[in-house]
Amino acid sequence: xxxxxxxxxxxxxxxxxxxxxxxxxxxxxxxxxxxxxxxxxxxxxxxxxxxxxxxxxxxxxxxxxxxxxxxxxxxxxxxxxxxxx
Amino acid sequence: xxxxxxxxxxxxxxxxxxxxxxxxxxxxxxxxxxxxxxxxxxxxxxxxxxxxxxxxxxxxxxxxxxxxxxxxxxxxxxxxxxxxxxxxxxxxxxxxxxxxxxxxxxxxxxxxxxxxxxxxxxxxxxxxxxxxxxxxxxxxxxxxxxxxxxxxxxxxxxxxxxxxxxxxxxxxxxxxxxxxxxxxxxxxxxxxxxxxxxxxxxxxxxxxxxxxxxxxxxxxxxxxxxxxxxxxxxxxxxxxxxxxxxxxxxxxxxxxxxxxxxxxxxxxxxxxxxxxxxxxxxxxxxxxxxxxxxxxxxxxxxxxxxxxxxxxxxxxxxxxxxxxxxxxxxxxxxxxxxxxxxxxxxxxxxxxxxxxxxxxxxxxxxxxxxxxxxxxxxxxxxxxxxxxxxxxxxxxxxxxxxxxxxxxxxxxxxxxxxxxxxxxxxxxxxxxxxxxxxxxxxxxxxxxxxxxxxxxxxxxxxxxxxxxxxxxxxxxxxxxxxxxxxxxxxxxxxxxxxxxxxxxxxxxxxxxxxxxxxxxxxxxxxxxxxxxxxxxxxxxxxxxxxxxxxxxxxxxxxxxxxxxxxxxxxxxxxxxxxxxxxxxxxxxxxxxxxxxxxxxxxxxxxxxxxxxxxxxxxxxxxxxxxxxxxxxxxxxxxxxxxxxxxxxxxxxxxxxxxxxxxxxxxxxxxxxxxxxxxxxxxxxxxxxxxxxxxxxxxxxxxxxxxxxxxxxxxxxxxxxxxxxxxxxxxxxxxxxxxxxxxxxx
Numbered sequence: 001x002x003x004x005x006x007x008x009x010x011x012x013x014x015x016x017x018x019x020x021x022x023x024x025x026x027x028x029x030x031x032x033x034x035x036x037x038x039x040x041x042x043x044x045x046x047x048x049x050x051x052x053x054x055x056x057x058x059x060x061x062x063x064x065x066x067x068x069x070x071x072x073x074x075x076x077x078x079x080x081x082x083x084x085x
Numbered sequence: 086x087x088x089x090x091x092x093x094x095x096x097x098x099x100x101x102x103x104x105x106x107x108x109x110x111x112x113x114x115x116x117x118x119x120x121x122x123x124x125x126x127x128x129x130x131x132x133x134x135x136x137x138x139x140x141x142x143x144x145x146x147x148x149x150x151x152x153x154x155x156x157x158x159x160x161x162x163x164x165x166x167x168x169x170x171x172x173x174x175x176x177x178x179x180x181x182x183x184x185x186x187x188x189x190x191x192x193x194x195x196x197x198x199x200x201x202x203x204x205x206x207x208x209x210x211x212x213x214x215x216x217x218x219x220x221x222x223x224x225x226x227x228x229x230x231x232x233x234x235x236x237x238x239x240x241x242x243x244x245x246x247x248x249x250x251x252x253x254x255x256x257x258x259x260x261x262x263x264x265x266x267x268x269x270x271x272x273x274x275x276x277x278x279x280x281x282x283x284x285x286x287x288x289x290x291x292x293x294x295x296x297x298x299x300x301x302x303x304x305x306x307x308x309x310x311x312x313x314x315x316x317x318x319x320x321x322x323x324x325x326x327x328x329x330x331x332x333x334x335x336x337x338x339x340x341x342x343x344x345x346x347x348x349x350x351x352x353x354x355x356x357x358x359x360x361x362x363x364x365x366x367x368x369x370x371x372x373x374x375x376x377x378x379x380x381x382x383x384x385x386x387x388x389x390x391x392x393x394x395x396x397x398x399x400x401x402x403x404x405x406x407x408x409x410x411x412x413x414x415x416x417x418x419x420x421x422x423x424x425x426x427x428x429x430x431x432x433x434x435x436x437x438x439x440x441x442x443x444x445x446x447x448x449x450x451x452x453x454x455x456x457x458x459x460x461x462x463x464x465x466x467x468x469x470x471x472x473x474x475x476x477x478x479x480x481x482x483x484x485x486x487x488x489x490x491x492x493x494x495x496x497x498x499x500x501x502x503x504x505x506x507x508x509x510x511x512x513x514x515x516x517x518x519x520x521x522x523x524x525x526x527x528x529x530x531x532x533x534x535x536x537x538x539x540x541x542x543x544x545x546x547x548x549x550x551x552x553x554x555x556x557x558x559x560x561x562x563x564x565x566x567x568x569x570x571x572x573x574x575x576x577x578x579x580x581x582x583x584x585x586x587x588x589x590x591x592x593x594x595x596x597x598x599x600x601x602x603x604x605x606x607x608x609x610x611x612x613x614x615x616x617x618x619x620x621x622x623x624x625x626x627x628x629x630x631x632x633x634x635x636x637x638x639x640x641x642x643x644x645x646x647x648x649x650x651x652x653x654x655x656x657x658x659x660x661x662x663x664x665x666x667x668x669x670x671x672x673x674x675x676x677x678x679x680x681x682x683x684x685x686x687x688x689x690x691x692x693x694x695x696x697x698x699x700x701x702x703x704x705x706x707x708x709x710x711x712x713x714x715x716x717x718x719x720x721x722x723x724x725x726x727x728x729x730x731x732x733x734x735x736x737x738x739x740x741x742x743x744x745x746x747x748x749x750x751x752x753x754x755x756x757x758x759x760x761x762x763x764x765x766x767x768x769x770x771x772x773x774x775x776x777x778x779x780x781x782x783x784x785x786x787x788x789x790x791x792x793x794x795x796x797x798x799x800x801x802x803x804x805x806x807x808x809x810x811x812x813x814x815x816x817x818x819x820x821x822x823x824x825x826x827x828x829x830x
Contacts, residue, residue: 032324032360033324035359035360036324036359037172038604038606039360039363039364040172040215041172041212042211042212042215042367044364052393053393053397055491055492055494056398056403057494057495059494059498060494060495060605062393062397066209066212067212069608069609070606070607071490071491071494071607071608071609072604072606073494073498076604076606
């Protein structure tokens with residue numbers, strides 16, 4: 001679940017998506033407790049996540065998953081790799 | 086699996102509650118309300134219990150314990166407990182740890198409930214059912230309260246309740262807690278014996294189950310532990326992520342070592358074992374929902390999109406935020422004033438009533454200056470607390486609070502905190518008491534304590550009279566550019582407090598309160614119309630809690646301070662002055678008598694314990710430019726900072742300075758040091774004293790409220806020492822540095 005992925009496979013870290021873009025979560029590259037937590041919050045691989053907007057100061061960002069809107073810091077979003085759709 | 090004979094619990098936190106199992110029939114039913122944050126749990130709890138609530142703390146932690154009484158349809162009361170909002174049974178915070186411990190039967194003071202009402206937001210079923218499923222897996226009786234049905238209808242979400250019930254294997258009751266819909270059915274179910282779901286036993290993959298069974302077999306044994314809970318405990322030990330966990334602490338160390346070795350082994354043989362169950366659970370949920378959700382519904386609340394586009398807009402977002410905060414701040418500041426004045430009048434009247442009915446003496450003095458003053462101090466804070474919490478719970482319930490944190494997060498992130506810390510700190514400019522109470526919205530414990538400790542650095546309204554007095558006495562009224570020197574001084578004092586807060590927060594988060602960076606992920610809930618009932622209930626609850634808990638400490642300290650300022654009584658100096666006064670009564674003028682009266686008060690204070698402490702402090706505070714008179718004022722102002730003004734007035738033989746501080750300013754400026762015959766206080770003294778007031782923790786109410794919020798004396802004492810050491814060092818640097826540079830003579 002946490003093998004690093006190369007950019008050429010078309011995946012991007014979540015914080016690199018522009019508002020309105022979305023994708024399927026592929027992997028989460030983080031320590032096991034963090035991976036587990038993010039999954040419990042709904043960020044399960046295979047689920048579609050959409051980037052909504054950035055906060056006025058550029059960080060954190062708002063994403064939507066399973067109809068829930070979450071605020072997460074860019075550093076946290078960078079752990080999540082998605083396949084843009 | 087055969088069970089070995091029961092043995093006594095080897096560790097207290099693993100002790101079991103067998104005794105209540107046996108008397109299930111006679112005692113009241115214990116029902117827990119549980120759910121994700123933003124599920125509407127507290128609204129439901131408030132609806133069911135009304136004002137019959139009790140708020141306390143779980144022993145040893147900062148987590149609040151809310152219980153209440155609810156009448157069931159047959160008239161029998163049930164005990165309700167509002168468990169903290171959680172996302173998972175694998176805890177990531179002290180709040181979630183408490184929930185897990187209670188449900189597994191590991192919390193010593195709180196037995197597992199007879200029934201769990203699991204509250205879900207009907208519009209976010211997929212997410213909320215994750216924890217619901219984990220709870221049903223525990224094999225405990227659960228009722229699913231399908232909340233916010235009104236919103237679900239508005240979003241044209243069609244939920245097949247029957248199908249959901251079949252899918253989960255537990256009763257499902259559609260409700261709207263905010264509107265009070267469906268509560269009758271819920272109350273009826275609360276009375277029934279609900280069977281645990283048989284559909285969702287927790288199934289571990291065989292490789293994991295073998296490991297769990299090995300570990301579970303070595304756990305201390307207990308009769309009432311279902312085998313399933315033992316595996317859950319073993320799983321928690323296996324997942325141990327180094328965070329401070331009660332479960333891990335209670336386990337035998339050699340068991341923990343073995344668990345760590347097993348975990349490392351599993352990482353090699355079965356990567357992904359740590360979160361496999363989460364993925365499986367969401368799979369199950371999707372399957373259940375594919376049958377129960379008849380229409381997909383409109384996830385995009387149209388109103389939300391528009392509102393968010395404005396409220397989190399690059400320019401309008403922060404602008405609206407600042408305007409809103411300004412309005413809240415101004416209201417706390419301004420609306421509370423007339424109410425506080427009214428309380429002052431009431432306290433004064435109560436004092437006079439006692440003075441009229443009790444002859445002068447120690448008892449009267451104790452009642453008026455100790456008890457009534459202490460009660461008065463406590464209730465003076467209530468208007469500010471009530472008004473702040475009125476706005477805070479409105480902002481929270483509408484969903485705006487999360488946006489405010491979203492906007493401010495980047496800024497607060499620089500000092501190691503999150504957006505959630507901003508509003509408590511801003512509120513502290515009015516008064517640190519409600520500010521510290523407002524930190525309860527910060528989930529991370531370390532962030533919350535850091536915020537509490539730096540909140541009193543914000544210059545509160547009680548410091549204003551002190552600044553005003555000292556600026557008036559020592560700062561010449563000159564123009565510097567477009568500002569006056571007094572104005573500039575005032576701004577500097579406020580800025581100094583902010584700077585101190587930033588530095589202290591920064592340092593604390595890297596030292597005493599350092600820890601792994603938590604996830605700052607937060608839900609941005611849909612906007613909702615707040616329920617007045619719930620808002621007013623929060624206001625009432627917070628105000629009453631402050632009066633009851635912090636008020637007790639404040640009253641005790643006020644009585645202690647009264648004693649210090651009054652005893653020992655009638656020393657030779659006071660007796661001599663009293664004799665002089667008796668003489669003046671027969672052949673002196675009224676002015677003479679009044680002057681003697683003031684000199685008696687001054688002398689009595691000077692020779693009291695407080696006066697002695699002030700004198701005793703002199704060598705400590707002399708390097709800051711303070712004499713013993715200021716020392717006494719520092720002691721008495723622990724009751725409340727503004728008391729410094731009236732103490733100084735007493736020391737300078739002035740009548741009550743509250744109406745008119747002009748004579749006091751002059752007295753301070755012209756005060757003579759009796760030993761040197763030179764002016765006692767210079768401008769440098771004034772600045773040093775102001776800086777001392779910015780930084781020092783001179784407010785017993787703050788200490789009392791931190792003690793109440795952290796549920797221990799550790800942090801309030803830490804704060805007290807830290808702030809006062811900082812104040813001393815800063816004043817020392819300013820006074821000695823200023824003298825060295827040639828100022829202040």
